[in-house]
Amino acid sequence: RIPNDKCRKFIESLPSSRPKPLSETVTASHEALDVLNRTLCFDPDGRLTVELALQHSYLSGLHCPEDEPIRGPLDASEFEFERRKINMDALRREIFLEVLNYYPAEKRQQFLDEQQNGKALNISDYRLLNPGESQYDDDEEGA
Structure with a gap:
């Protein structure tokens, strides 16, 4: 059930062991141990x-x-960049755009500037990661 091949292979390579009951290592009530x-x-x-x-x-x-706000699942498109092989410049840009969420006026201006200059980041310009591949693998590719 682990989708990342590298992670799954690493975990499978570890020696198998039975978990020690939490009650042997943690002093807590039965209810706390249950949680x-x-x-x-x-x-x-x-x-x-x-x-x-x-x-x-x-x-x-x-x-x-x-007093417990709940919400539906997040829109997966918000995390599309995590599925792409992006370079350092694109990652910096993604972080910058995320920070702009806290500055609506600047975000609006940035959007207008990008529209005028034709320099908006299009995440679909970056290829999808291959199964088991990490954004942090050492190839210098990005776009």
Whole structure:
């Protein structure tokens, strides 16, 4: 279930071992250990969701449904650059654009300047990463 080939091969190369029960290493109540065991699960499908964790009896003192904002999943296009083989200049540009989210007037001006100069970054100009490939692999390619 690990999509990255390099990560999966590395993990598979590690010696197999049985986990030590948390109760042997952590001094905590049964409820606290239950939350830990159910959230520190390698398989994301087996983990407690945030919503379920907040409903757990151990966290009942922190659970306040009226003051717990929730939202739907983020738009995957916001992270498109993470799927692309980008160069350092494109990464700097991505970070700069992210910072501009906190400065709406400057962001608007930057957008207008790019439209006039024809220098808007088009992330689709960069190729998609190959399976198991990292943005940080040592080839000098980028665009």
